[in-house]
Amino acid sequence: MAQDAPQQYEKYYVPEQSVWPIVGAIALFLIAVGAGNYVVEVSKDKSGYGAYVLIAGLITLLVMVVGWFKNQIDESMSGLYSAQLGRSYRQGMAWFIFSEVMFFAAFFGALFYARVIAVPWLGGASNNAMTNEVLWPGFEAMWPLVSTPGGTETQAMGWLGLPLYNTIILLVSSVTLHYAHVGLEENKRKQLTWMLGLTILLGCIFLGLQGYEYVHAYRDLGLTLQSGIYGNTFFLLTGFHGLHVTLGTVILIVLFFRVLKGHFTPKEHFAFQAGAWYWHFVDVVWVMLFFFVYIL
Known part of the structure; x- marks a missing residue:
C-alpha cells in the first residue's frame, strides 16, 4: 500500500524583536500630550x-x-x-483602514450630534424652551454657530475658493495614483514614475493650501479654536485629515524612491497597493468632510 506524499508546509517569516513599536508608542504619547497642552495654551492665549x-x-x-x-x-x-504572509499583510492593512474609518466616524458623529441634537436643543426644540432661557437666553439655533455665550463672533468658512480647490486636487491625485498603479501592473515604469511623482506633488500642494486656509481662517475670519463648537469641530476634522494626508504623502514618497530602485514587479507590489488603498481612503474622507463641514 503506497504511502501518502509528505505534506508540504509553507514558510512563514517571523521577524526578530523590534524597537520600533515602543518608539511609536512614545511618539504617540508625546503627540497626545503636546497637542492637548497646545490647544489649552492657544485657548488661554498663553x-x-x-x-x-x-x-x-x-x-x-x-x-x-x-x-x-x-x-x-x-x-x-x-x-x-x-x-501566506502576504495574505496576513492584506488583512492587517484592511483592518487598519477599518480602524481609521471608525476614527473619523467618531468625529463625524460629534459633528452630527452638535448640529442635529445639541444646537436645536439649546434653541428650545423638543419642548426645551426653559432650558433655552436658562442656559442661553436669546439663542438662535443655526449652523454654523458663529457666536459663543461669551460673545465671541466669527465667520463661517465657505466651500468656494481654497476648500473647492483642495477637493479638486485630491480627486485628481486619486486619478494620477490609479494610473501609476496601472503603469506598474502593465510594467510601464515611465508612466508609473511620472504619475506617482505627480500624486506626491498634488498631496504637497493640498497641504500647503490647507495651511494657507488656516492662516486665512485665523487672520481674516476670526475662526479659531476659541470660536465655540463650530471652530472646534472645524479644526478637529480638517486638522486630523491633514495629518492623514501628511502620513499618506510620506508613504508615497517612500514608494517613489522604491520605484526608482526597481523594487516592484507587476505581480509583487503589495506595498504599493497598500499605499494606494490608504491614499484613496483619505480622498474619500475629504469628500465627505467637504460636503458635511463646508457645504451643509
Whole structure:
C-alpha cells in the first residue's frame, strides 16, 4: 500500500524583536500630550511647552515610520516573505483602514450630534424652551454657530475658493495614483514614475493650501479654536485629515524612491497597493468632510 506524499508546509517569516513599536508608542504619547497642552495654551492665549512636545512627537513618529519601513523593505527584498504572509499583510492593512474609518466616524458623529441634537436643543426644540432661557437666553439655533455665550463672533468658512480647490486636487491625485498603479501592473515604469511623482506633488500642494486656509481662517475670519463648537469641530476634522494626508504623502514618497530602485514587479507590489488603498481612503474622507463641514 503506497504511502501518502509528505505534506508540504509553507514558510512563514517571523521577524526578530523590534524597537520600533515602543518608539511609536512614545511618539504617540508625546503627540497626545503636546497637542492637548497646545490647544489649552492657544485657548488661554498663553505660551508653554505644548508646541515643542508636539513637534518632538511628530519627529519621533517620522523616525519610527522611516526606520520601520526600512526594516520591512530589507525583509521583503531578501525574499523572506511568503504568500501566506502576504495574505496576513492584506488583512492587517484592511483592518487598519477599518480602524481609521471608525476614527473619523467618531468625529463625524460629534459633528452630527452638535448640529442635529445639541444646537436645536439649546434653541428650545423638543419642548426645551426653559432650558433655552436658562442656559442661553436669546439663542438662535443655526449652523454654523458663529457666536459663543461669551460673545465671541466669527465667520463661517465657505466651500468656494481654497476648500473647492483642495477637493479638486485630491480627486485628481486619486486619478494620477490609479494610473501609476496601472503603469506598474502593465510594467510601464515611465508612466508609473511620472504619475506617482505627480500624486506626491498634488498631496504637497493640498497641504500647503490647507495651511494657507488656516492662516486665512485665523487672520481674516476670526475662526479659531476659541470660536465655540463650530471652530472646534472645524479644526478637529480638517486638522486630523491633514495629518492623514501628511502620513499618506510620506508613504508615497517612500514608494517613489522604491520605484526608482526597481523594487516592484507587476505581480509583487503589495506595498504599493497598500499605499494606494490608504491614499484613496483619505480622498474619500475629504469628500465627505467637504460636503458635511463646508457645504451643509
